Amino acid sequence: MAPKTPLSRREFVKDAGGLLIGFSLMDATMLPRLLAAPADDAALVPSPGRLDGWLRIEKDETIRVFTGKAEIGMGVQTALSQIVAEELDAPFEHISFVMADTAITPDQGGVGGSTSVAQGGKPLRNAAATARVVLLQLASQRLGVPLEQLQVKNGVVSVMGDPAKSISYGALAGSPDLHEALKTTGDGFGLNVEGAGKPKAPSTYTVVGQPIPRVDMRPKVLGQFSYAGDVRVPGMLHGRVVRPVGVGSTLQGVDESSVKEIPGMVKVVVKGNFVGVVAQTEWSAIRAAQALKVSWTAPKAAFPDQQDLYRHLRTATPKVSKDGIVRGDAAAAMSSAAKKVQASYDWPFQSHATMGPGCGIADVQPDGVTTIWSGGQKPHSLQKAIAELLHVPLERIRIVWVEDAGSYGRPGFDDIAGDAVLLSQAVGKPVRVQWMRADMTAWGAKGNPVAFDLAGGLDADGKVSAFQFTSRALSGTEITPQPVTAGNLLACQLTGILNAAAADEFAQYGEASAEYQIPNVHAVGHVVATFDPVASPLRTTHFRDPNGPATAFAVESFMDEMAASAGADPIEFRLKHLSDPRAKAVLAAAAEKAGWDSRPSPKKSVGAGELLTGRGVGLGVRNGTYVATIAEVEVNRGTGAARVKRFVCAHDCGLIVNPDGLRGVIAANLMHSMSRAMKEEVKFDRSQVTSMDWVTYPVVRASDVPEQVDIVLINHPELPAGGAGEPSSRPTAGAIANAVFDATGARVRQAPLTPPRIKAALASKA
Numbered sequence: 001m002a003p004k005t006p007l008s009r010r011e012f013v014k015d016a017g018g019l020l021i022g023f024s025l026m027d028a029t030m031l032p033r034l035l036a037a038p039a040d041d042a043a044l045v046p047s048p049g050r051l052d053g054w055l056r057i058e059k060d061e062t063i064r065v066f067t068g069k070a071e072i073g074m075g076v077q078t079a080l081s082q083i084v085a086e087e088l089d090a091p092f093e094h095i096s097f098v099m100a101d102t103a104i105t106p107d108q109g110g111v112g113g114s115t116s117v118a119q120g121g122k123p124l125r126n127a128a129a130t131a132r133v134v135l136l137q138l139a140s141q142r143l144g145v146p147l148e149q150l151q152v153k154n155g156v157v158s159v160m161g162d163p164a165k166s167i168s169y170g171a172l173a174g175s176p177d178l179h180e181a182l183k184t185t186g187d188g189f190g191l192n193v194e195g196a197g198k199p200k201a202p203s204t205y206t207v208v209g210q211p212i213p214r215v216d217m218r219p220k221v222l223g224q225f226s227y228a229g230d231v232r233v234p235g236m237l238h239g240r241v242v243r244p245v246g247v248g249s250t251l252q253g254v255d256e257s258s259v260k261e262i263p264g265m266v267k268v269v270v271k272g273n274f275v276g277v278v279a280q281t282e283w284s285a286i287r288a289a290q291a292l293k294v295s296w297t298a299p300k301a302a303f304p305d306q307q308d309l310y311r312h313l314r315t316a317t318p319k320v321s322k323d324g325i326v327r328g329d330a331a332a333a334m335s336s337a338a339k340k341v342q343a344s345y346d347w348p349f350q351s352h353a354t355m356g357p358g359c360g361i362a363d364v365q366p367d368g369v370t371t372i373w374s375g376g377q378k379p380h381s382l383q384k385a386i387a388e389l390l391h392v393p394l395e396r397i398r399i400v401w402v403e404d405a406g407s408y409g410r411p412g413f414d415d416i417a418g419d420a421v422l423l424s425q426a427v428g429k430p431v432r433v434q435w436m437r438a439d440m441t442a443w444g445a446k447g448n449p450v451a452f453d454l455a456g457g458l459d460a461d462g463k464v465s466a467f468q469f470t471s472r473a474l475s476g477t478e479i480t481p482q483p484v485t486a487g488n489l490l491a492c493q494l495t496g497i498l499n500a501a502a503a504d505e506f507a508q509y510g511e512a513s514a515e516y517q518i519p520n521v522h523a524v525g526h527v528v529a530t531f532d533p534v535a536s537p538l539r540t541t542h543f544r545d546p547n548g549p550a551t552a553f554a555v556e557s558f559m560d561e562m563a564a565s566a567g568a569d570p571i572e573f574r575l576k577h578l579s580d581p582r583a584k585a586v587l588a589a590a591a592e593k594a595g596w597d598s599r600p601s602p603k604k605s606v607g608a609g610e611l612l613t614g615r616g617v618g619l620g621v622r623n624g625t626y627v628a629t630i631a632e633v634e635v636n637r638g639t640g641a642a643r644v645k646r647f648v649c650a651h652d653c654g655l656i657v658n659p660d661g662l663r664g665v666i667a668a669n670l671m672h673s674m675s676r677a678m679k680e681e682v683k684f685d686r687s688q689v690t691s692m693d694w695v696t697y698p699v700v701r702a703s704d705v706p707e708q709v710d711i712v713l714i715n716h717p718e719l720p721a722g723g724a725g726e727p728s729s730r731p732t733a734g735a736i737a738n739a740v741f742d743a744t745g746a747r748v749r750q751a752p753l754t755p756p757r758i759k760a761a762l763a764s765k766a
Contacts, residue, residue, distance in 0.1 A: 048106040048107075048123070048182070048184055048191060048193060049181060049182050049183075049184045049193070050179055050180070050181060050182065051127060051130060051131055051134070051179065051180040051181075051182060051195065052179055053066065053106060054066055054067075054106070054123065054124060054127035054128075054182075054193070055084065055124075055127055055128065055131055056173075057131075057135075057169050057170060057172070057173040058170065058173060059170045059171070059173050060170060061094050061155060061168060061169060061170040062094055062096055062170075063084065063088065063090055063094050063095050063096065063155075063169070064096050064097075064098060065080070065081070065084055065095060065096065065097050065098070065124065066097075066098050066104060066105045066106065067080060067097060067098075067099055067100070067105055067106070067108065067120060067124060068099075068100055068105050068106045068107050068108030068109065068110060068120075068191075068379075068380060069099060069100065069108055069110070069111060069116045069120040070099050070100040070110065070111050070116075070377060070379075070401050070403070071099060071216060071403060072111055072375075072377060072403065072406070072407040073403070073406060073407070073668075074116075074661075074664075074665045074668070074724075074725050075214045075216075075658065075661035075664060075665065076111075076116040076117060076120075077097050077099065077214075077215055077216060078212060078213075078214045078215050078216075078658060078661055079116075079117050079121070079657040079658050079661055080097065080116075080117065080120065080121055080124055081095040081097065081215065082207050082208050082210070082212060082657055082658060083117075083121045083124055083125050083128070083208060083657065084124055084125075084128045085207045086128075086200065086205055086206070086207040086208045087125055087128035087129045087131075087132060087197070087199055087200060088128045088131060088132050088135075088152075088155070088169075089132065089152040089153060089154070089155065090154065090155040090169065091154050091155055092207060092212060094155060099401060100379045100380075100399075100401035101379070101398070101399070101400050101401060102379050102380050102383045102397070102398055102399045102400075103398045103400075106123075106191060107187070107188065107191070107380040108120055108123075108188065108189065108191050109188035109189035109190075109191070109378065109380070109381075109482075110376075110377045110378030110379060110380060110381065110482075111377040111378070111407070112189070112377060112378065112409070112481055112542070113189065113623070113723065113726075114622070114623065114625070114722075114723025114724060114725040114726045114727065115189050115723060116725065117657060117721050117723070117724070118623075118653075118720065118721050118722050118723045119189055119190065119192075121657075121721060122192050123191060123192050123193045125199050126182075126192070126193055126194050126195060126197065126199060127182065127193055127195065128197075129195070129197030129198060129199045129200070130180060130182065130194075130195030130196050130197035131180075131197070132152065132197055133195075133196045133197040134180050134196070134197075135152075135157065135169055135172055136150055136152065136157060138172045139157035139167050139172060142167055142172070143157070143159060143165060143166075143167060145159050145165075155168055155169045155170075156168045156169070157169075157172075180195055180196070181195075182194060182195045183195070202655060202717040202718065203717070205717070208655070208657050208658075209655075209656060209657065209658075209659070209715075209717070210658065210659075211658060211659050211660035211661075212658055212660075212661075213660070214661060214664075225403075226402070227356075227359075227375075227402065227403055227404060227405065228358070228359045228360065228361075228373060228374065228375045228402040228403065228404040228405075228413075229356065229359040229404075229405075229434060231359075231361050231373045231402055231432070233361055233363060233373075233430040233432075234430075235429050235430055236361065236429070236430040236431070236432050237266055237278050237279065237280060237423075237427060237429050237430065237431050237432070238278070238279055238280070238281060238282040238284070238285040238431070238432050238433075238434070239269075239276055239277065239278045239279075239285055239419065239420065239423040239431045239432065239433045240276065240277050240285045240286060240288065240289035240433070240434075240436075241274070241275065241276045241289070241419050241433070241439070241491070242275040242276065242277070242289050242292055242294055243439070243442075243443055244273060244296055244299070244494075244535070245296045245298075245299055245687075245688070246298075246299025246300070246537075246687030246688040247299055247300055247302045247303070247531070247532045247535070247536045247537060247538070247687050247688065248299050248300030248302055248532060248534075248687070249273075249296040249297055249298065249299040249300075249687075250273055250296065250297045251270070251272070251273045251275065251294070251295070251296060252295035252296060252297060253294075253295045254268060254270055254275060254292065254293070254294050254295075255292075255293035255294075256268045256292075258291055258292055258293040259277065259287075259288040259291050259292050262279070262284055262287050262288050262291065263284060264279045264280035264281050264284035265277070265279050265280075265284060265288055266278045266279050266280060266427060267426060267427050268288075268292065269422065269423055269426040269427075271422060271426075271494075271495045272494055272495040272496040273494040273495070273496075273535065274422060274491055274494035274495045275292070275294055276289075276419065276422065276423050276426075277289050277292060278423050278426070278427050278431055282432075282434060286436075299687035299688065300532065300687060301686040301687055302531045302532040302536070302686070302687060303531050303538060303684055303685070303686050303687065304531075304686075305686065306683065306684055306685070309346075309348075309349075309449060310346045310449075310451045310750075312528075313449065313450070313451040313472040313473070313474075313528055314451050314453070314472055316472075316528045316529070318472065318526035318527060318528055319504070319527055319528065319529045320504050320526070320527050321524060321525065321526045321527075322506050322508075322524070322525050322526075323522075323523070323524050324469070324506070324508040324509055324510060324511065324523035324524060324525055325508075325509060325510045325515065325521050325522075325523045326521065326522050326523070327518075327519070327520060327521045327522075328466075328519050328520030328521065329520055330466045330467060330468050330520040330521055330522035331466075331468075331522070332520070333457055333465045333466035333519070333520035334455060334456075334457040334466040334468065334520075336457075337456075337457025337458055337459065337465055337466055338457075338458055338459055338460045339457070339458040339565055339566070340455065340456070340457055340458075341455065341456045341457075341458070341558070341561055341562050341565050342453075342454070342455045342456075343454055343557070343558055343561055343747075343749060344451070344452060344453045344454070344749060345451075345452040345454070345553060345554040345557060345558075345749045345750070345751075346449075346450075346451050346452070346749065346750040346751065347449055347450045347451075347452075347549070347550035347553060347554075347751050348449050348680075348681040348682065348750075348751060348752070349446045349447065349448070349449050349538060349540075349681070349682035349684070350446060350447040350543060350676055350680045350681065350682060351440075351441050351444060351446055351447070351680070351682050351691060351697055352407075352408050352409065352410075352411030352412065352440070352444055352445075352446075352447070352543060353440065353441055353444075353680070353697055353699060354404070354405050354406040354407065354408070354411050354412075354440060355405045355406045356404065356405025356406070357405070357412075357434070357435040357436055357437050357439055357440035357441075358375060358404050358405065358411065358412055358413050358416050358434075358435045358439075358440060359375070359404065359416065359432065359433065359434045359435070360372065360373065360374045360375075360413065360416035360417040360419070360420045360432075360433050361373040361374075361420055361430060361431070361432045361433075362417060362420035362421040362423070362424040362430065362431055362433075363424060363429075363430035363431075364390065364421055364424040364425040364428075366428065367396075368390050368391075368392035368396050369392075369396045370386060370390060370392075370396060370397050370398065370421065370424075371398045371400065372386065372397070372398070372399050372400065372417050372420065372421065373400050373402050374399055374400070374401065374402070374404075374413055374414065374416070374417040375401065375402060375403060375404025375405075375407060375413040376399075376401070376407075376413040376414040376417060376483065377407055377409070377410075377413075378414075378481070378482050378483065379399035379400075379401045380399070381482040381483050381484045382399050382414050382417060382483050383397045383398075383399045384483075384484045384485070385414070385418075385483045385484055385485055385486050385488055385489055385492075386399075386417070386418075386421055386486075388485060388486040389418070389421060389486040389489070389492055389497075390421070390425070399417075408543055408544040408672075409447075409481060409541060409542035409543050409544060409546070410445050410479060410481055410483070410541040410542055410543075411440065411444055411445075412435065412439070412440050412443070412444035412445065412490075414483040414488075414489060415443075415444070415445075415489055415490040415491060416433050416435055417489075418486075418489035418490060418491035418492055419433045419490075419491045420432065420433040421491075422491050422495070437692070437693050437694075438692045438693065441689075441691050441692055441693065441696075441697050442537055442688070442689040442690075442691060442692050443490065443537050443689070445479045445490075445539050445540060445541035446537075446538055446539065446540050446541070446543070446682055447476070447540065447541075447542075447543030447544075447546075448473055448474040448475060448476045448478075448505075448540035448541075448543075448547070449473065449474055450471055450472070450473040450474075450507045450547065450550045450551070450554075451471070451472045451473070452469070452470065452471050452472075452507075452550075452551070452554035453470045454467075454468065454469055454470070454554060454555075454558045455467075455468040456468070456558065456562045457520075458562060458565060458566055462566035462567070462568055462573075463566075463576060463577070464516070464518045464562055464577060465518070465519060465520060466518070466519075466520040466521075467516075467518045467520070467521045467522075467523075468521075468522050468523075469509040469521070469522070469523040469524070469555075470523075470524055470525075470526070471506065471507040471508070471509075471524075471525045471526065471551065471554075472525075472526045472528055473505075473506065473507045473525070473526070473527060473528065473547070473550075474527070474528055474530060474540045475502070475503065475504045475505050475527045475530070475540060476505040476507075476540055476541065476542055476543070476546045476547055477502070477503040477504065477505040477540075477541065477542065478499075478502045478503075478530050478533075478539055478540045478541065479499070479502070479539050479540065479541035480501050480502070480503055480541070481541065481542040481546075484501065485499070485500060485501040487499040487500050487501060488501050490535060490539075493534050493535040494535050498533075498534070499533060499534070502530075502533070504527045505527070505546065505547065506525030506526075506527060506547075507525055507547040507550060507551045508523060508525045508547075508551070509521075509523040509551065509555060510523065511551075512545075512546075512547040512548045512550070512551035512552065512730075513548070513551045513552045513554075513555040513556070513620075513621075513730075514552070514555065514556075514578075514583065514619045514620060514621045515621070516559070516574070516577040516578060517577050517578060517579050518577060537684075537688055537689040538682075538684060538689065544672065544673075544725075544726055544729055545622065545726035545727070545729045545730055548620070548622060548726065548727075548729060548730040549673055549676055549677070549729055549730060549732065549733050550733075550751075552618060552619075552620055552730045552731050552733070552734050553677070553733040553734045553737065553751055554734075555734070556617075556618040556619060556731055556734025556735070556737075556738065557734050557737050557738060557747070557749065559573065559574060559577075560601060560616065560617075560734075560737075560738040560741065561747065563600070563601070564600060564601055564602070564741075567600050568600060569598045569599055569600060570600075570601055570616070570617050570738065571587055571591050571596060571598075571617055572598060574587060574617070574619060575587060575588075580621075580626075582626045582652055582714075583619065583621060583626050585626070585650075585652065585714060586619070586626045586627060586628035586650040586651070586652050586714065587617070587619060587628045587650070589628070589650035589712045589714060590617070590628040590629065590630050590648050590649065590650040590712065591617075591628075591630070593648045593650065593710050593712050594615070594630045594632075594646075594648040594710070596615070596617075596630065601614070601616070601738065601741060601742040602614065602741055602742050602743070602744065602745040603742060603743070603745075609637075610636060610637050610638055611634055611635070611636060611637070612634070612635045612637055612743040612744050613632070613633065613634050613635075613645075613743050614632070614633055614635070614739045614740065614741070614742030614743025614744070615630060615631065615632045615633070615739050615742055616630070616631050616633070616734070616735045616736065616737065616738025616739030616740070616741065616742055617629070617630050617631075617731075617735055617738060618631075618730075618731030618732065618733070618734035618735035618738065619731055620727055620728070620729075620730030620731035621727075621730075622723065622726060622727040622730055623722065623723055623727075624653075624654065624722045624723075625651070625652065625653040625654070625722040625723050625724065625727040626651075626652040626653075626714075626727075627649065627650070627651050627652075627727045627728045627730060627731055628649070628650045628731065629647060629648070629649045629650075629670070629728065629731045629732055629735045630646075630647070630648040630649075630735060631644050631646070631647055631732070631735040631736045631738075631739045632644070632645045632646040632647075632739060633645060633736060633739040633740055633743060634743075635740055635743045635744055635758065636755075637744070637762065639755055639759065640754075640755035640756060640757070640758035640759030640760075640762065641755045641758070642678065642736070642740055642753060642755070642758055643704070644674055644678075644704075644706045644736060644739075645706055645707055645708070646706050646707065646708040646709070646710070647670050647674075647706055647708075647709045647710065648710045648712070649666055649670060649709075649710070649711050649712065649728055650711075650712040650714060651666055651711065651712065651713055651714065651724070651727075651728060652714035652716065653721065653722035653723060653724045653727070654716045654719035654720050654721050654722040655715070655716060655717050655718075655719055655720060655721040655722075656713060656715045656717075656721070657721055659713055659715075662713060662724055663711050663713070665724050665725060665728075666711050666724065666728045667709055667711065669725075669726070669727075669728035669729045669732075670709060670728060670732060671700060671705065672729060673728070673729040673730075673732035673733065674700055674704070674706075674732055674736065675699045675700035675704075676729075676732075676733065676751070676752065677732055677733035677736050677737075677751055677752055677753060678700070678704075678736065678752050678753050678754070679698045679699055679700060679752050679754070680697065680698070680699060680752055681697075681751075681752050681754075682697065683696060683697070733751055733753075736753060737749075737751075737753060740753060740758060744758075744761070744762055744765070745765055746758070746761035746762045746764065746765040747761060748761045
């Protein structure tokens, strides 16, 4: 579907009274495309310090809301709409969002850290509460009655006792008084505003807390939703990139004559080691990328053999180390412990492997004015990187966020934008770059691997008296989650721009896992240097709940191992080492829902049959959200194949904005983290990633979904809404591994828990 004529920013803010936006109502799914105008008139961008920088009311009663957050498939737009509708006393269906457009929305850091509702909702709540106060004041003047005699319902202000005397929000629209100044604090994820309005008490909520259906679900189910791949720009061409044959491989030559006979071929683009083709049609671009004869030097043998990955992590000299929780004297307490337990756990490279491989469109004008359509989670950061790449002022770059096919951090959408920018700059026309599956799986940045070594000491009463934790990881921020520099993008690294923004991120006990009440603890994290710093297919970045599933897999498995050594029930053992009432509550709620029978693991009698069953538990705590997950599994003794038959997940994220939306987010987390725990592992040789498709990088399918998924929501309306996009990913792998141990008596300490690893553990036990 072709876009209508796009609006410039000047047209966007032009209205009769300074409030109304200058276009008619439209489907919200089309909005990003329609707003994709050139990045002109930067000075007219509404300020976050003004009320109309957050919301505007049209005469047709539509309430247009502006947020730097994006909807990446978890119902955020619906929840934020509920917050605004609640504070304004306006109909939910009147709320319409403009999301993550750098030209017309505030910079709220984008999406990350499960903060979209927890932090992104704060300024919207305060802005809406202030708008309600201002609208009531205007209504008081127009109706000629004191403020205290007015009431609001469904966006209509009326006089108490005389409902016929009323005026709607739309009729009040256009007043310059709605340019109310707001007090601004913080920036990025922490940006907040406050005004004259005081938000409602949670006890009065009528919209927040209701299971309102997601606004994006119907068009997605019916195939009517517009994704990044659907964007069409007048004069648009199509591009593909030809990747090096491996890490460290450099370009020797390109034979452009090899593609000159392909119909619609426009240009071969070469810049350093960046090689791309541009054609009039997508099929011609695909054919050209496949046919282009490119000579590369032999790649480096920069990577260890895959079987030596964890040995490398454990033996390489760390580039940086950091103490985590240090309490008491863990070494002394360990030496005097009645029982000692030691174990090592390994977590692999993992690929984002989004359902679709991603798409980006760039329109680079000769003067550097650039518009980019991208599904990247942090558009305002990407804006900075592209401005640096093109050597132009920031205001010349406009990033228009359009939802892409799933996103778990930095899957590659920002890199696609970089590809599109270089190709568009070279041909002087808009260029659409659609990555192929191998681009995303092989060349997209990866979730980082970690090796853990843990030791615990038990006293005579079976309590943990000492705990030692050591992690050794590749940094999860070699490619930073905020793509603020050009060198952070794959295309730019191929042109010779160095990644100067690489950072160090540790897999720490108590940060990426639950913290248990143990008197003597020494936790330390190490970061090992990347294998190659330039354009590596194994470069690492944030992946859903960075370091959380890996660290919780180690910690929750080890808690089970210590519980088994103490002859204690796994849940009762955890409860003995917890003081936080919310952590205890989610464990108790999950146990009750699952019908947990109190006993040690493994089962006393494993049984002689082919199929073995067991249950396991895992606890996750992340930024104030508490999750306990119980997995019930079935293990085939002969093949080693394990299947999750049931999940029970108790979830406490404070105030619940939309219970049905929250259940959907949790269920999706459980399926994704189950896939990571049981199937997902990037394969590689000494110079390149060999996971290229869904066969070499398997993920769970519909047939793997458990027969039963029970979700227990614990609501705390007296607390702020916490994050839900990631926390329930955290305990899944540990719960499954513990269930396999309960069923078989064999402990699998390396993820994913594949049939060969389970079978090897069974053989080792035997």
